[in-house]
Amino acid sequence: MPLKTIAEDAVKNICEQVLVTLSDDERIAVQRIVEQAIVDATVSATQRCHRIVRQQSGPETDLAHKIAEQIRQAETALIANLMGMR
Numbered sequence: 001m002p003l004k005t006i007a008e009d010a011v012k013n014i015c016e017q018v019l020v021t022l023s024d025d026e027r028i029a030v031q032r033i034v035e036q037a038i039v040d041a042t043v044s045a046t047q048r049c050h051r052i053v054r055q056q057s058g059p060e061t062d063l064a065h066k067i068a069e070q071i072r073q074a075e076t077a078l079i080a081n082l083m084g085m086r
Contacts, residue, residue: 003035003038003039004031004035006034006035006038007031007032007034007035007038008031010031010034011027011030011031011034014030015027
């Protein structure tokens with residue numbers, strides 16, 4: 001679901017709960033505040049997850065990177081082969 005839709009739904013729900021009718025300018029301003037809050041929360045959660053992953057990384061990390069690279073190479077080769085079969 002697009003961020004704009006989520007923010008619009010949130011503003012609509014807020015207005016219904018507080019029994020307020022907002023002008024178009026006010027609605028857009030509140031919608032932008034909600035959008036920014038969602039973005040900030042997402043960035044914060046991503047940074048927190050990244051920090052945890054770095055802390056938990058051990059010797060297996062190098063192996064995981066090698067396996068991931070092999071998978072990407074195999075996927076690229078598969079796609080190239082499939083495209084060639086057209």
